[in-house]
Amino acid sequence: MTSTxxxxxxxxxxxRAACVLGPNPGVMTLDGTNTWVLREPGAAEVVVVDPGPLDEAHLADTLRVAGEDGGKVALVLLTHHHHDHAESAERFAALTGAPVRGAGRGEPLRDGEIIAVGPLTLEVLATPGHTADSVSLLVPADRLLLTGDTILGRGTTVIAWPDGDLTSYLATLERLVALADTGRVERIAPGHGPVIDTPAAVIAGYRTHREERLAQLRAALGDGAATVGEVVAAIYGELEDFRATAARHTVQAQLAYLGVDLPD
Structure with missing residues (x-):
């Protein structure tokens, strides 16, 4: 369902879109954070989305790509506040002089807003769920959707409870699949992992995955799981480090969605 x-x-x-891969591969970040450099062909103005971790070499690489053929960074956008996407925002703004918007910085991004930077046009979509402030950015001319961590290039995302919310996330998936079904989105440029060439199938897979996890949670409760930890163990088995934290957050989001309150 992703690139080969x-x-x-x-x-x-x-x-209009190029990716500069961040130097932070890991369990939660896959190959690293995707910093997206957007530019209308032939134009000077450049938009950078998610400058990523505070790594000077990565920022220099991003500036090099943005500066090809005389390009100049005119705007920095953030899909959400997590550090692997936004940590370097202030430093990158200082390097470029460009304003930053999103994730609590600058002028808030508004759902449905059309952003024009030179001849480049972007549309803002509020896509909460992974976090409350998650947004996606549509490049209409390419039918390309930048999704941050809402949709990943491989695997599925974490509902980062309590900031993340499963009710919102399921509504976001419905919105995104409608965009794919109507042809407005033909490819997804995620915050981590490869570009997705079959967005409708991938989003449908995300919905199925959430339904399966909810069924597993209900089964765990039916079998007597009485704490969050017991539910996590019943569904995921033994996990360590970031995987354990991610699983716990997702289970807590699912319990909240079902209106079930369990001790840790």
């Missing part, structure tokens, strides 16, 4: 290559290295994906 399991090793994602970034690069140009459409006439």
């Amino acid at each position: 290559s399991e090793l994602w290295t970034g690069g140009r994906v459409t006439p």
Whole structure:
């Protein structure tokens, strides 16, 4: 359901979008954070989405890509507040002089807002669920949707409870599948992992995954699980480090969705 290559290295994906891969691979970040450089062909103005972790070499690489053929960063946008996407925002703004918007910085991004930077046009979509402040950015001319962590290039995302919310996330999935079904979105540029060429199928898979997890949770409760930890163990087995934290957050989001309150 994603691009055929399991090793994602970034690069140009459409006439208007190129990815500079962050140097932070890991369990939660896959190959690293995707910093997206957006530019209308032939234009000078550049938009950078999610400059990523505070790593000077990565910021220099991003500036190099943005500066090809005389490009200049005119705007920095953030899909959400997590550090692997937004930590370097202030430093990057200082390097470029460009304003930052999103994730509590600058002028808030509004659902349905059309952003024009030179001849480049973007549309803002509020897509809460992974976090409350998650947004996606549509590049209409490429039918490309930048999703941050709402949809990943591989696997599924974490509902980062209590900031994240499953009710909101399921509504977001419905909104995104409608965009894919109507042809407004033909490819997804995620915050981590490779570009998705079959968005409708991937989003449908996300919905199925959530339904299956809810069924597993209900079964665990029916079998006597009485704490969050017991539910996590029943569904996921033994986990460590970031995986354990992610599983716990997702289970807590599912319990909240079902209106079930359990001790830790």
